Amino acid sequence: MTIPVGWAVLAGILLCALAYFAVALDAVLSAREHGLGGGWAAPLSRTARLLRQRRRTTVAADTLLWRIGGAGMFVAAFLMVAVIPMGRWVLADPDVGIVWFNVVDVMVWALVWLTGWGANSTHSLVGGYRFLAHGLAYELPLMFALVAPAIAAGSLGVGDVVAAQDGLWFVVWMPVAFVIYLVGVTGFSVWGPFAPALAPDIAGGVLAELSAVDRLVFQAGRYLFLAAGAAFSVPLFLGGGAGPVMPGWAWMLAKTVVVLAVLVWLRRKIPLVRPDRFMEIGWMVLLPAAVLQDLLVSLIVIRGG
Template identity: 80%
Template structure:
C-alpha cells in the first residue's frame, strides 16, 4: 500500500478551515436560493444568504413556555460545532488538521452526534410541532445511518486502514468512485440525511409548521440553518478523500483540486434537492433497509473479494 500523503498542520490553521467551511456553506446557500428563484421564474437570488442573515440578526428571539433553554441552545449551536469537528480530518490537498488512525470512524461518530443535536433542538422548545420534527428526524436516521456506516467501510477495506490519509494514498492511479459507485451514492444519501436535507427534510416540513424550525427565530434560527449548510459542505468535502482521490489532479495544486471537487459535489447535492422528493419516515426507512443497506453490503463484499484476490 502506498504511504500516506497527508501531513498535519498546527492547530491555528483551524481558523482557515472554519473560514473555508463557512465559504462553502455560503456557496451552497446562495446556489440553493438561486435555483429556487430560477424555478419560480425570478431573477437573482444569489444575494439571499446575506439578506437572510441580516434579517435574522434583526429579528427578536422567540421564547416558549417552559422551554429547556440550555438543551435548546446546545442543539442549535451544536450543528455548527459538529461540522467543524467533521472537517478536522478532511485533508485540503496534502494537509489536514488531524490525520487520525481512525479518521473514518471519527467522521462517523460526529455524524451520529447529529441525532442528539436535532433531537435536542426539537425537544428543548417544549412545542408539539418542534417535537414531532425531532421524532421525524430520528426515524429518518434509522434509515440512513446503517447504510452510511457500511458505505464508509468500503474505502477502508480497500485501503486496509481507517486513516483518511491512507485512503487517499490507496487511490493512486484509480479513484475509488470508479469501482465503488454504490458506496459513493449511499454515502451521499447519508450526507443528505445528517444535513436534514432532501429526502430527510420532512423533519422541517411545512405540514408541521416547520418542525424543528417552528419555534426558532433570530440568531437561533440563523445558527441552525448555517449548521445544516455547514454539515452539507463537510459531507461533500469528506467524499473527496474518501472516493475522489483527494487532491489528485493535473495542473492545479492539491488544495485547489480538493476545493474544486468539494464545490462540484456540493453543487450536485444542492441541485438534487429539487429532484428528490421529501419522503415520509416510513417510506424512507423502507428504502434504507430494503434497498440501500443490502446494496452497501454487496458493495463491501465485492471490494473485499477484489482486495483478497490482489493479496
C-alpha cells in the same frame, strides 16, 4: 502533512465559504424557478433579517437543551473538517479518521432531537422524532458505505485512503458505496428528501419555534454539514487532491464544489420521503446494497493480495 492547529481558522473560513455557496446556489435555483434573477446575495439578506428579529421562546422551554441542540449543529460541522485533507495538508490525521467522521455525524441525531425537545412544543417534537426515524434508516447503510474505502485501503485513516487511490479513484469501482454515502450526507444535513423534520405540515417542525439568532445558527449548521459531507467525499472516493496542473488543495476545493452543487441541485429533483417509507428503502434496499458492495471490495482486495 499535519499542520499547526492555528490553521483551523482558515479551514473554518473555507467551510463557511462553501456553506455560503450552497445557500446562494439554492437561492439562485429557487429564483429561476419563479422566473426571477439574482439570488447570490440571499445569504446576506437572510442573515441580516434574522439578526434584526426579536428572539422568542416558548412556555416552560428547556432553554439549555434547546440552545445546545442548535449551537451543536454549528460547532459539530467544524469537527468534521479536522480530518479532511486539503491536498498534502490536514489538521489531524488519526488512525481512525473515518470513525471520527462517523461519530460526528451520529451526534446530529442528538442535536436535532434536542432542538425539537427543548422547545416544549408539539410541532418541534414531532419534527425531532421524524428525524430520528430517518436516521434509523440511513445511518447503518452510511456506516457500511464508509467501510468500503477503509477495506480497500486497509486502514481507517483518511490519508491512507487517499494514498490507496493512486491511479484509480474508488468511485470507479465503489459506485454503490458512493451513492449511499451521498444519501447519508443529505440525511445528517436534514436536506432534500430528509427534510420532513422541517416540513410545513407540522408548522416547520424542528424550526417551528426557532427565531432570530437561534434559527440562524441551526440553519447555518445544516449547510455547514452539507459542505463538510461533500468535502469528505473527495478523499474517500474522488482521489483527494489528485489531478493535473493545479495544486492538490485547489483540486480538493474544485471537487468539493462540484459535489456540493450536485447535492443542492438534486434537492428540487427528489421529493420529500416519509420516514416510514424511507425506512423500508433503507433496510431493504440500501443496507443490502452496501453490504454487497463491501463484500465485492473485500473479494477484490483478497484476490489482489
